[in-house]
Amino acid sequence: EVQLLESGGGLVQPGGSLRLSCAASGFIFSSYAMGWVRQAPGKGLEWVSGISGSGDSTYYADSVKGRFTISRDNSQSTLYLQMNSLRAEDTAVYYCAVRILGAHFDYWGQGTLVTVSS
Amino acid sequence: QSALTQPASVSGSPGQSITISCTGTSSDVGGFNYVSWYQQHPGKAPKLMIYGVSNRPSGISNRFSGSKSGNTASLTISGLQAEDEADYYCSSYTTRSTWVFGGGTKLTVL
Numbered sequence: 299e300v301q302l303l304e305s306g307g308g309l310v311q312p313g314g315s316l317r318l319s320c321a322a323s324g325f326i327f328s329s330y331a332m333g334w335v336r337q338a339p340g341k342g343l344e345w346v347s348g349i350s351g352s353g354d355s356t357y358y359a360d361s362v363k364g365r366f367t368i369s370r371d372n373s374q375s376t377l378y379l380q381m382n383s384l385r386a387e388d389t390a391v392y393y394c395a396v397r398i399l400g401a402h403f404d405y406w407g408q409g410t411l412v413t414v415s416s
Numbered sequence: 417q418s419a420l421t422q423p424a425s426v427s428g429s430p431g432q433s434i435t436i437s438c439t440g441t442s443s444d445v446g447g448f449n450y451v452s453w454y455q456q457h458p459g460k461a462p463k464l465m466i467y468g469v470s471n472r473p474s475g476i477s478n479r480f481s482g483s484k485s486g487n488t489a490s491l492t493i494s495g496l497q498a499e500d501e502a503d504y505y506c507s508s509y510t511t512r513s514t515w516v517f518g519g520g521t522k523l524t525v526l
Contacts, residue, residue: 342505342517342518343456345515345516348515359514393462399467402450406461406463409461
């Protein structure tokens with residue numbers, strides 16, 4: 299059974315940093331691309347970032363480019379999102395998701411809430 | 417990247433069919449057969465319902481179907497059931513190697 303468990307969310311001041319983690323199990327982690335998708339309170343889904351199975355290729359939404367860094371540790375089956383220079387508009391539930399069958403997100407974690415506020 | 421356009425809400429009675437549209441551009445929906453649909457119940461994570469425009473993952477009811485014409489994709493739910501009441505989001509891969517989601521559609525089962 300595929301399981302994705304996010305952690306690391308919390309309250310942070312504007313301009314601060316936070317690192318999210320996503321622990322994966324139930325599949326061969328290094329074989330599949332992963333991604334982060336966020337959802338602001340009461341709003342829709344927004345794709346944030348993606349990374350290839352090897353970690354060699356990374357992709358970012360314009361809204362986070364230059365501030366967020368996605369990475370993975372295949373030896374630990376863990377996905378990360380380093381978030382710097384956080385803004386109020388980054389407040390959201392952050393989901394990690396895995397791409398197994400193709401260009402879509404097959405399984406999602408339960409999400410972790412990030413609140414950026416002074 | 418602008419969000420894909422979905423109706424804010426749709427509704428139907430049990431047993432009826434509804435269709436949710438998802439309009440993009442030739443850089444996303446129209447350019448690839450990589451449209452997917454997700455169901456989200458309140459407080460829950462999204463769940464994949466349709467991928468590759470019209471394919472259902474294992475375990476998804478055949479009451480759910482997808483299609484695409486040009487820059488517009490559609491999700492049809494037939495034989496509406498109470499448990500289908502949820503938010504639905506479309507998504508597409510784009511020419512910039514990114515993904516874009518629709519704004520979401522709230523389905524109400526009357």
